[in-house]
Amino acid sequence: MTPAFRLAVSSGCHGARSPCAAYAPNVAPASRSLDLLAAGAGVGAAVLGAGLGELTAAAVAPSASPFAVIGGGMIDIAPPWGKDLAISWFGTNDKAALLVGIAILLLAIAAAAGVLERRRPPWGRVILGGLGVVGVIVSMTRADADVLSPAPSFVAAAVAVVVGALLIARLRRPDAVPENTTGPSRRTVLVSSGLAVVVGALAAVGSAAVRGGTQAASAVRAVLRLPTPATTTPVPATAELGIDGLSPVITPSADFYRIDTALVVPQVDPSTWSLRIHGLVEEDVVLTWDDLVALPQRETVATLVCVSNEVGGDLIGTARWLGVPIRDLLARAKPTADADMVLSHSIDGFTASTPLEALTDERDALLAIGMNGEALPVEHGFPVRMVVPGLYGYVSATKWVTELEVTRYAVAEGYWTSRGWSARGPVKLASRIDVPRAGARVTAGSTVIAGVAWHNHVGVSGVDVQIDDGPWTPAKLATAISADTWVQWSVPWDATSGTHTIRCRATSATGETQTPQRAAPAPDGATGWDELTLTVA
Ligand SMILES: Nc1nc2c(c(=O)[nH]1)N[C@H]1C(S)=C(S)[C@@H](COP(=O)(O)O)O[C@H]1N2
Ligand SMILES: [Mo]
Numbered sequence: 001m002t003p004a005f006r007l008a009v010s011s012g013c014h015g016a017r018s019p020c021a022a023y024a025p026n027v028a029p030a031s032r033s034l035d036l037l038a039a040g041a042g043v044g045a046a047v048l049g050a051g052l053g054e055l056t057a058a059a060v061a062p063s064a065s066p067f068a069v070i071g072g073g074m075i076d077i078a079p080p081w082g083k084d085l086a087i088s089w090f091g092t093n094d095k096a097a098l099l100v101g102i103a104i105l106l107l108a109i110a111a112a113a114g115v116l117e118r119r120r121p122p123w124g125r126v127i128l129g130g131l132g133v134v135g136v137i138v139s140m141t142r143a144d145a146d147v148l149s150p151a152p153s154f155v156a157a158a159v160a161v162v163v164g165a166l167l168i169a170r171l172r173r174p175d176a177v178p179e180n181t182t183g184p185s186r187r188t189v190l191v192s193s194g195l196a197v198v199v200g201a202l203a204a205v206g207s208a209a210v211r212g213g214t215q216a217a218s219a220v221r222a223v224l225r226l227p228t229p230a231t232t233t234p235v236p237a238t239a240e241l242g243i244d245g246l247s248p249v250i251t252p253s254a255d256f257y258r259i260d261t262a263l264v265v266p267q268v269d270p271s272t273w274s275l276r277i278h279g280l281v282e283e284d285v286v287l288t289w290d291d292l293v294a295l296p297q298r299e300t301v302a303t304l305v306c307v308s309n310e311v312g313g314d315l316i317g318t319a320r321w322l323g324v325p326i327r328d329l330l331a332r333a334k335p336t337a338d339a340d341m342v343l344s345h346s347i348d349g350f351t352a353s354t355p356l357e358a359l360t361d362e363r364d365a366l367l368a369i370g371m372n373g374e375a376l377p378v379e380h381g382f383p384v385r386m387v388v389p390g391l392y393g394y395v396s397a398t399k400w401v402t403e404l405e406v407t408r409y410a411v412a413e414g415y416w417t418s419r420g421w422s423a424r425g426p427v428k429l430a431s432r433i434d435v436p437r438a439g440a441r442v443t444a445g446s447t448v449i450a451g452v453a454w455h456n457h458v459g460v461s462g463v464d465v466q467i468d469d470g471p472w473t474p475a476k477l478a479t480a481i482s483a484d485t486w487v488q489w490s491v492p493w494d495a496t497s498g499t500h501t502i503r504c505r506a507t508s509a510t511g512e513t514q515t516p517q518r519a520a521p522a523p524d525g526a527t528g529w530d531e532l533t534l535t536v537a
Pocket of ligand 1: 260307392394398
């Protein structure tokens, strides 16, 4: 007979429906020290579960790590302002911040579940198990889910529930009553919980090692030979002003900003990759990697910018892209006359809505396989992504692309459009001050102000700089590589001591001058002049 049952009988309650038999004996006595131990046991069980879940993921379902699944689900359901806030607070570290946030939240829930499990079993188990069920369901609904996807979340939850229940049951033994603070059960629970945390952490570290060994895409990428381009875009020597601290006109791939919804970078093997063009077309087209690399390749230079880029922000870069014009591929499929949009699909479920016209007009919209002379870095879309001059990334630059669905704006929308962002996203005219850096030490005397300006696929005709309330001074422009790229600019400055505010504004090739009107990035890109206040010594 369990102590609980004996208690129930001796207190005179009978029958399964009797409220005191069902609940009262289950309520453990209040005790701060026992609650603390129970919270610790909850945390131990959760860390062990999470660690073994990560290990399972690394071994059998790389994209279904419980953390990635919960985080991915949160990214997908987050309100648009949430994404905005995350990017403005954490920039390209937004994913790390999300994972840390999830870890803290899960630990708090696990501690609370532990306390509850001691006081009112089985509610602690129900909460941990419930989290597991959510993980399993979300893992099965992700775009890249397969049969093994639920396994990591299932393992994590099962371990957490069983270990948590076993540990906390010990805290309900007769020797663990509040009055007895030295009973063996307490010690067992304390030591076991600590051990669970250590083993869980080791499993998590181990999973990173296992993952490193199975990064399928980077291994394939390392030995891949790219075809030589049939046509290239020259980069004039005068495109680079050679000023210290000024963004280089071509951004090294390692410094190129990364923005996407993928917590675990998709691992796509070129040998199994294919692109399907379908929808409002006369002919469905399927293209394999071998088909793609056999086509004449073009190397272009284009600036890519994120719609979330704030005034003065760094979510922008310029690269040499190698690929095939999307126009030629669409010509094979022959879009029907009623089509006005191409919804590109990534293997991870992300979608972008690109105006059909931007993919069929004269611009170099590419299905790209190379970046700066190498295969695409895995996090920049390996093996194949889109790059469309003139449009923000969220409506055009689909990474790990596998499908072009020819459709209409009236019937389909892209990932960010369904979250409140504009359906079409032409890049706005903008300019940024790079030199001097904010907070830099500037001494009085002759120095230089420099930066970059862009109006993708339109071109920049001039940049003016204003110091304090002085006149606008035209900057010297470097040679633009093309209308699809940003351009460097500079002006000499005879800095006088004191505090100064520097502003810049660009004028586009069509004569439009940047508006001073400040607008937030949502829903279609920020506007306003970049401005820097500094003290000259
Ligand atoms: N598959 C996928 N592709 C994507 C995204 C994404 O979330 N998933 N984000 C887009 C956005 S918002 C931008 S700004 C660019 C960024 O490309 P980069 O990371 O190579 O700089 O990728 C685009 N392509
Ligand atoms: Mo973006």
